[in-house]
Amino acid sequence: MRATSDSIVCDYLVIGAGVAGLRAAISLAAHGQVLVLAKDTLHESASEYAQGGIAAALSDDDEVTLHEQDTLQAGDGLCDPEAVRTLVAEGPHVIEELLEWGAEFDREGGELVFGREGAHSRNRILHAHGDSTGKEISRTLYRKAASLANVRFLSFAAVTDLLMADGEVRGAVAFDERYQKRHPIYARATLLATGGLGRVYKETTNPNVATGDGVAMSWRAGAVIRDIEFVQFHPTALHLDGAPRFLLSEALRGDGAFLRNAAGERFTDELASRDVVSRAIVREISRTGSPHMFLDMTHFGPGVMEHHFPRIYQTCLHYGLDLTRQPAPVHPAAHYAMGGVHTDLNGLTTVPRLFAAGEVACTGVHGANRLASNSLLEGVVFGARAAAAMTALKHCEAKGEIPRTEVFPAMTESHLRSITWEHCGISRNEEGLHTAVSVLRSVPLERRDEATRVDYELRSMRRVGLLIAQAALDRRESRGGHYRSDYPEKAATAVHSRLARSA
Ligand SMILES: Cc1cc2nc3c(=O)[nH]c(=O)nc-3n(C[C@H](O)[C@H](O)[C@H](O)COP(=O)(O)OP(=O)(O)OC[C@H]3O[C@@H](n4cnc5c(N)ncnc54)[C@H](O)[C@@H]3O)c2cc1C
Known part of the structure; x- marks a missing residue:
């Protein structure tokens, strides 16, 4: 080297x-x-x-x-x-x-x-x-x-x-x-x-580094981006002030954990697929006006949480939540692309x-x-x-221009993440997706003399948000992780979405 x-x-x-x-x-x-x-x-x-x-x-x-x-x-x-x-x-x-x-x-x-x-x-x-x-x-x-x-x-x-x-x-x-x-x-x-x-979304289980940089930079280089509208939302991320959106694994529901609303009532089949449970939670949140629902493991036998789910148990304990005694506040979150x-x-x-x-x-x-x-x-x-x-590629000359124009979106990360969560999240429709495309497209781009990592990340996140919104808008059906409330049925033929920068 x-x-x-x-x-x-x-x-x-x-x-x-x-x-x-x-x-x-x-x-x-x-x-x-x-x-x-x-x-x-x-x-x-x-x-x-x-x-x-x-x-x-x-x-x-x-x-x-x-x-x-x-x-x-x-x-x-x-x-x-x-x-x-x-x-x-x-x-x-x-x-x-x-x-x-x-x-x-x-x-x-x-x-x-x-x-x-x-x-x-x-x-x-x-x-x-x-x-x-x-x-x-x-x-x-x-x-x-x-x-x-x-x-x-x-x-x-x-x-x-x-x-x-x-x-x-x-x-x-x-x-x-x-x-x-x-x-x-x-x-x-x-x-x-x-x-x-996942960081493109307000609610996510992903670490801070997951800002979609790879998708954004390869799109700029002319690569084809495929099926980007398909985002999997996990139904049960910890929703506690001051704590990260830590994942409460579905193995907990598999082992018998209950989902309850603020009144303690169960409202869905806990063993249904991730998408179905995520949508049920969002519906119940909107029906009851609560900020979150609850995942209840308090009926598990002695030692189950401590021994089968030590990382989850200890992490929640660190944030003052003893899962053997209290149900966990949960909210769906973007999980996987x-x-x-x-x-x-x-x-x-x-x-x-x-x-x-x-x-x-x-x-x-x-x-x-x-x-x-x-x-x-x-x-x-x-x-x-x-x-x-x-390893099959032959050696090539070390050359290539560093792109010079440095412009960055003039918006805050939290604004961007709220737009994508609201309009490109668990349940999508034409009006919301149009809003997301037009808001993200019309963000002014500013020159910065001293850019930060956050500026570069924001540039990636805006591009990825736009790609998701555009592909979700074009897909007039509901399939897998993509749900359109205005097109709830699956189309007869399955087609991939393909987006590439026009030359
Ligand atoms: C909470 C959680 C639980 C999960 N549980 C499971 C599970 O049980 N089983 C399962 O199969 N999957 C699970 N997944 C999904 C799985 O973890 C990921 O899909 C997988 O680990 C991704 O691996 P990766 O190597 O592609 O990327 P990552 O492991 O995310 O690594 C990305 C790397 O890229 C670097 N990077 C990013 N952008 C840049 C940049 N611009 N410049 C330089 N470096 C950059 C980062 O620093 C990091 O080193 C889970 C995901 C989460 C978030």
């Missing part, structure tokens, strides 16, 4: 240090110098917060064809069948690899324990330390990647743009807020592993030398809705596949 005070040249640039980026870096290291960037600390990612688990058809009574069927069913007619087959077929191998690298999944009597989750027809979910699965997988992958001489990490390096030359991506521009400087990083192949876009940067089965986007893997990508495995616990798996499977394809 060659670095001067102004630029860096490496073979492979990986933008993002979640499961997708880390898994890719491990494979890339055998073929050249790899630089892994993270916008914040190396550990601030959705991967670190994933509680539920990782799915793979590994148990004795399971088969990859059953995992395939369950995934297709959840995707509501919009999955790419070949992508799904790839995910489920390669799932068992990547789990074995993780075990080999030291991942400590939960066991009983030495045997792996396979849990069950809604919409999975078999017990196939592996957990680690109860509800810290993503953290354990990230720890394992990070330790492996950091042990390889060819892998370097750079934290607090926010990528703002992709570097373009001759119609190809030749690396990216990273912003160093401390010195108000942007550095070009040149590479023969670039992987976007920037995660999700099914769509993103369109890729083929090897992570290649529609722009040469640009790859994408993990939540930022739209491989087609999730279709219109994600099957729980398939996203960590997708990150690992497609992170490895993208790396294999990246």
Whole structure:
């Protein structure tokens, strides 16, 4: 790797240090110098917060064809069948690899324990330390990647743009807020592993880094963005003043937790799908005028919360809520982006030398809705596949212009997030979506001499909000995570949305 005070040249640039980026870096290291960037600390990612688990058809009574069927069913007619087959077929191998690298999944009597989750027809979910699965997988992958001489990490390096030359991506521009400087990083192949876009919404379970930068920068570079209107909302995020929107896993409802309104009445089937439960909560909130509903685990047996859900129990306790005695205030929140940067089965986007893997990508495995616990798996499977394809690329000249015009939306983050929540959220309609498009489009753009990371993030969030609103407006049906109150039925034919910047 060659670095001067102004630029860096490496073979492979990986933008993002979640499961997708880390898994890719491990494979890339055998073929050249790899630089892994993270916008914040190396550990601030959705991967670190994933509680539920990782799915793979590994148990004795399971088969990859059953995992395939369950995934297709959840995707509501919009999955790419070949992508799904790839995910489920390669799932068992990547789990074995993780075990080999030291991942400590939960066991009983030495045997792996396979849990069950809604919409999975078999017990196939592996957990680690109860509800810290993503953290354990990230720890394992990070330790492996950091042990390889060819892998370097750079934290607090926010990528703002992709570097373009001759119609190809030749690396990216990273912003160093401390010195108000942007550095070009040149590479023969670039992987976007920037995660999700939940922060575009007022209510979200996603970490602060999930501002959709990867989608926005690849859209600017001309990439096709596919199915971006499909956002999964999780029904039960903790809704407590001063606390983050911490996820209260659906395993709690699976284990018998009740949803109650402020009067203590149950109002929905707790075991219905995420979308149905989310809409039921929103309806009940609007009917009763309460700020939130309640998830009640107070009837669980002694020790269940403490031992089966230690992270949830301890986190709530930290915010003064003892779940063995008090129900938790909950509200739905944006949780997962099914769509993103369109890729083929090897992570290649529609722009040469640009790859994408993990939540930022739209491989087609999730279709219109994600099957729980398939996203960590997708990150690992497609992170490895993208790396294999990246190594086939020949060396190229280190060049590319840093985009000069720096204009940023003149609006606050909270205004933007409220607009998307209100008009592009759980229940959408034509009027609201038109409002979102016109408000976001007409935001004045201002020049800034001293831009901050927040300015760049706001620029991404506005673009992603616009893409979601436009695609949701064009989709006159309800399917998977996309619900239109004015078109509540599913159309006879399933079509993908595709948005790209016009030249
Ligand atoms: C609370 C929660 C619980 C979840 N539970 C589960 C679960 O149980 N099972 C499951 O399968 N999935 C779960 N998910 C989803 C899953 O965690 C994510 O889809 C997955 O971890 C995404 O991995 P990733 O590598 O694509 O991105 P992430 O893990 O989000 O990593 C993104 C990386 O990109 C970096 N980055 C972003 N923008 C930039 C930029 N501009 N410049 C430089 N770096 C950048 C970030 O710093 C970070 O390092 C959960 C998600 C959340 C939020």
